[in-house]
Amino acid sequence: MLCSSAQAAEPYLDRSLESEGLSLRVRIEPEPTEGSQTGVGPRRGIAAAAAPKAGDTVRLSIDIERLADGEALSNLGIGAWLDRETSVMSGAVPACGQRVSAILGGGLMQRPLVDLTGYYVLTLDAEGSVSALDPAVQFAGRTSLYAAVQLGGVPFDWVKSGDDRWLFVALPERRQVAVVDLQTFKIRQRIDLSGKPTRLALQPDGQVLWVAQRGEAGGEGERIDLIAVGDGRRVGGMALAPGHHEIAFSDEGRYGYVSSRDTGAVAVIDNASGQRLREVELGGQLLSLAYLPGQSSLWAIDGERGVVHRLNAQGAQIDRIALEPGLGPARATPDGRYVLIVNPSQHRLHVLDAADGAVLHSPTISGRPYDLFFSRNYVYVRSLDIEQLAMIGLSSLGDAPVLQYIPVGAKGIGATPALPVASSMSENMEGAGAFIAAPGERTVYHYMEGMNAPDSGIRTYGHTPLAVAISRRGLRETGRGRYTTSFKVPSQGRMVLALATESPRVRECLAWTVAAGAPAKEAAWSLQWLEQPAGGVRRGQAVEFLVRLSAARGAQVPDPARFSAWVVSGGGGIAQQWPLLPTARAGEYRISGRVDAPGGYYVHVRDAAGSATRLSALPASLIVE
Known part of the structure; x- marks a missing residue:
């Protein structure tokens, strides 16, 4: 999904370590974007690049080898966490082993800022x-x-890449497949199609995405497109008979199979060439396909007639199993x-x-x-x-x-x-x-x-x-002995990246500095709580709050109808939304409602766009008994 260029970005951190018979090379560098790449050169020590800023997305990569013979180590379970250098509990800088033990202990007060496991x-x-x-x-x-x-x-459908890096989502009405980066949770690409995508599948090798599409009435636009996962290019495709399409693959990935519900046809496709080898006319309504590796057979389910068609890998019919209509x-x-x-x-x-x-x-x-x-x-x-x-x-x-x-x-x-x-x-x-x-x-x-x-x-x-x-x-093995992930830097200041493995037992902590991010845009309005319940209220009892909204310099407070109070349980759950009702005094509003479940609640005020107040870190509290 990413293009490359000859110039690689300077890493924020580049450190080589030796511990318990292992050699580890740890790098933190800018997340690759369009037109960039993350090269790995022969550098050693801490890079002199500028520090990342809070809010930046960075890439962490760890290369692990055995010191004895230089063999890259695969399938090694690595824990990785990012936290402030100074403990918020003790005010001190804990030793690396103590830091990892506290995190693994699982206490709520010991949660790191970023958990990559x-x-x-x-x-x-x-x-x-x-x-x-x-x-x-x-x-x-x-x-x-x-x-x-x-x-x-x-x-309507989705499928993940095997390394959990990409998520492909079918959007029939837009005639697109959206490609979501699961490390940054941003859409990296939109793949335009001629038909409406209704079924997605990845080839067994994970390199090609199959996109089955519905067309208009009469069958125009019914097709399957083959999309290269690496760059989103169309590398093959063909027209199909009308009807919803299901997709299956042979276990070794040599053949692909695509059904057409309305005509009862199965297309057998050679994955290497992308060409259709044959079209098997079975009739009825094919609702499902299932390939059985142990039998080298494809099962095609005709729901209308209640028949299971068993075909060999090349599409020749083996037999038919009669069950009952409605399958x-x-x-x-x-x-x-x-x-x-x-x-x-x-x-x-x-x-x-x-x-x-x-x-x-x-x-x-x-x-x-x-x-x-x-x-x-x-x-x-x-x-x-x-x-x-x-x-x-x-x-x-x-x-x-x-x-x-x-x-x-x-x-x-x-x-x-x-x-x-x-x-x-x-x-x-x-x-x-x-x-x-x-x-x-x-x-x-x-x-x-x-x-x-x-x-x-x-x-x-x-x-x-x-x-x-x-x-x-967490860290994914993207090459033999190489483990990578991306994450958003949550805060500024001195940070520690803690690493741990159990067999062999490694505990390493690397300190690095994060610069302040861009200053937050001043909110267009601010909030003052004037009245709120002094003690607890009974469940089901009406409760009221009084607030004042003030506009920032040069701004106007929007129509109060655009505001609402979000009442959120301290234990999590769906927030209730209560309206703001104007009072006789300009800029003052009353919030009222009822809560039926006992517990502690927080009350936040937000506008329709989700903008927070200057005092949004200090919501009102409510105890329901």
Whole structure:
């Protein structure tokens, strides 16, 4: 996605270290932009480049070799954190080992400014955005919303690159694919298309993005385009028969398969040449494709007639399996032993043996099951009409499937209009649970396997999550023995980058200086709290605040109708918005409302554009008993 030039930017930090038999080279440098690159030359010591400024995005890279033989070390777990040099708890500069131990201890007061070891929960939002939620930030009134990327259109599908660097989002109405940088959470590129993109997939090698598109009535514009991930160029493509398209690949990446729902056709494409090898006419309505590596076979699901077509890798038909009309999406289990097919109209899940296609079980799943997701030990089956999520242990599929239901939200996801094809379920970091989007509650629930219900929920703060995924934000191995990431510098002053590995046990801390960022633009107005409740109020009781708005020099206070008070729980959650009502005195306004849940709350006043007051760091507080 980035162009390069011959001139590389000077690094802010370039340090070589030796510890526990390892050689580490640590660099912090400006984040590459269009027309720049980050070269790695033979420099040693601390670079003399100007210090970064607060708010800048920088690139961290670490090259690790074994001292004994110079062998680059892969798959090494590295922890990295950025924090102020002086501890806010003690006022002293802790020793490196003490600093790392305090961070690993996990106390809320020991959280570093930047944690490069965790992950974000991504949501695809009905409001035309991608939200990044930090699941570790759910205390003291701090929002879990780390960033929101405005897409400029309603999304329908998405896919991440294997290194969690890029997110590709299909925007059908804009006839575009938006490319989001998951390290800076900015749109790096918009890829214009002739049709409306409705399905995205990455080739197994991760180098080419396949974009299936719908056309106008009559089939004009139905096609598949092949886009180079490196620079967004179109490297292939062809017209397709009409209908929604699904995409699958053979395990070695030699063939790609694209279905056309309305005509029941499957195009078999040679990935090396980008040419169509054959068009297989199966008829019916093809709703799903699933490739089984162990069998070297493609399963094409005809939902209209209830038939499973099994084809070999070249597209020749092996056999047909008759089930029942109404079939929907199909997925192969991670070990490739079984194929699971939902039937929403019959409230059923079919479990088939991948080797011979025999139907082993067909348990009833209430509420029109429509989506499947696998963790290491379970398959999750989501239904449209009920809030209950079905789970089946993968180990029980060969005998008698054991069903378990867990509640997710207050109503079925089918009550949400215009659902995308992207899944509303995703794995957690440990692979032993799931994140599940609940659009009706504007919440992403987290479920840990072994429990009877979700153990926590992340509010999405004004966004309606339709699909969910996770993105690792820590160091990624981008080349053998090279680990990189990008992050935004949060504050000015003396900073310490702490690094840690466990095997071998390395603890290293590097100090560097961050300059002050650009001065903040003066707010157009300021706020003064005149009256607020002196003590606690009972839940459900009316509560009032009195505020005064004053314009900055040369500015006018906007219409008070553009302002609102945001009432946010100290434990996190969706904010209530209360209007500002004018009083008899010019510039003074009354805020009133009711809170039904006990707890501590903060009250912020913002305008429609989200501008904060000069006193926004000092919101009013409210205790509800």
